[in-house]
Amino acid sequence: MVTIKDVSELAGVSQATVSRVINGKCRVGTDKKLRVERAIKILGYRPNAIAQALASCRTGSIGIIVPELGGFFSGILNSMERLLRNLGYHVIVTTGSNTEQSEQESVEFMLNRRVDAIILHTQQLSDEYLIDLEKKGIYIVLINRIIPEIAESCINIDNVLGGLIATKHLINMGHKTIACITGPLEKADARERLEGYRQALNSSDIEYRDDLVVEASFTEESGARATEKLLGRNYEFSAIFASNDHMAFGASEVLKTKGYAIPEQISLIGFDDVIFARYLTPSLTTINFPVESMSEEAVQLVIQKIKKHDKNVNFKLSPSLVIRASVRNLKET
Structure with missing residues (x-):
């Protein structure tokens, strides 16, 4: 199996430089960066996903919690999964089963898997619980619900x-x-x-x-x-x-x-x-x-949160x- 050491030897740089290029954490000179990228391509090196996640504090996965998998919610899930996959993210889905305890368990399940953010369609979790998640620095986006204290995390329909x-x-x-x-x-x-x-x-x-x-x-x-x-x-x-x-x-x-x-x-x-x-x-x-529009806005908002960009989405959608x-x-x- 090709290792980071093999890449560093072929590129003529240190293992630390290879690691920086892979994780994109620090600036690396253009010449060294090109040599590392060329060595990776020649050797067919695949970075260890777990190690990458630990280094970058990201897993490239987004959690989605909905009350159930069928019916109305299947359209939301299909839309968001497609959009997130196109942006390079994988989706982990679980249901809250329309009870507060089950929805809290679903949130804990997502957090234990170190997802980068969670998109929730929930009516059972209390405002206080969701506000507390935000205070802890967890990236959440609520769909079809508005909580005034965290309004900039809510995509709602009128x-x-x-x-x-x-x-x-x-x-x-x-x-x-x-x-x-x-x-x-x-x-x-x-x-x-x-x-x-x-x-x-x-x-x-x-x-x-x-x-x-x-x-x-x-x-x-x-x-x-x-x-x-x-x-x-x-x-x-x-x-x-x-x-x-x-x-x-x-x-x-x-x-x-x-x-x-x-x-x-x-x-x-x-x-x-x-x-x-x-x-x-x-x-x-x-x-x-507007399922498609809500999915698009929720995905854009969650990506903006992860990347710490200014929030620029339509927070309230109009039905027709x-x-x-x-x-x-x-x-x-």
């Missing part, structure tokens, strides 16, 4: 705006009795989307009614149960705003089973624009969650309306 856009679209289509299936209200994004719904109703002088709102848990099954609950209350409504697409899928299934035609009898709008939304029958009108076939225009009747 969930209030998204809820407002969704509800406003229904109102503009002539709907005045609009039900809402929220996500779990202990989560900030669910509360914010509900707030957008309320703001849209208020701005159109439509009364907010508790009996038209049901809390669910961002899953298809919970969306189905919430829809059954809404129908069981015997209050008439012409449209449903589901705070994510998976709950909208569950709502769609229940409505069809109960004999309601979409959108002829009840219109339906979701949030996230997951891939399957376009293949639902009828195709789902929804709010686009995706019009498909699941909303009926009542003004045309």
Whole structure:
């Protein structure tokens, strides 16, 4: 096996000079640097990754923690892994399983593997815990969450705006009795989307009614149960705003089973624009969650932190309306 000693002998420099060239830690004269690089190429020398990491205090790896691997989060993971790999970083992924203890264990797992930084999608870890990580000098980036004390480590979507856009679209289509299936209200994004719904109703002088709102848990099954609950209350409504697409899928299934035609009898709008939304029958009108943009901004921010560059990213992203076939225009009747 080729060693650093072999490189130094062929290049005619000290082993310390070879080490400096490999790690890029100190300035080395151009002539010596070129000789070392030529010797490395001739000999096919591969630096020891562990030794390099110890010397540079970097491992070239980024940790990513998400609640689960499938569904909505698979798009985020695929985007960030591709972007980071193109920048020369490897990704270590683990799930937090939507519990505070599991997410803390995931953070400790990453720290024990000496990742250079951690990107987190977490609603369970407390603000104080995450702020403390920053105080310890650990590079973190939060996605889809804002903590004012560490705002320059947070890439967030304007969930209030998204809820407002969704509800406003229904109102503009002539709907005045609009039900809402929220996500779990202990989560900030669910509360914010509900707030957008309320703001849209208020701005159109439509009364907010508790009996038209049901809390669910961002899953298809919970969306189905919430829809059954809404129908069981015997209050008439012409449209449903589901705070994510998976709950909208569950709502769609229940409505069809109960004999309601979409959108002829009840219109339906979701949030996230997951891939399957376009293949639902009828195709789902929804709010686009800018996954690719969020991934790009998070990757740029984490690299800027590692390299100690000025932070130059878009910290708050705007969602947009995706019009498909699941909303009926009542003004045309």
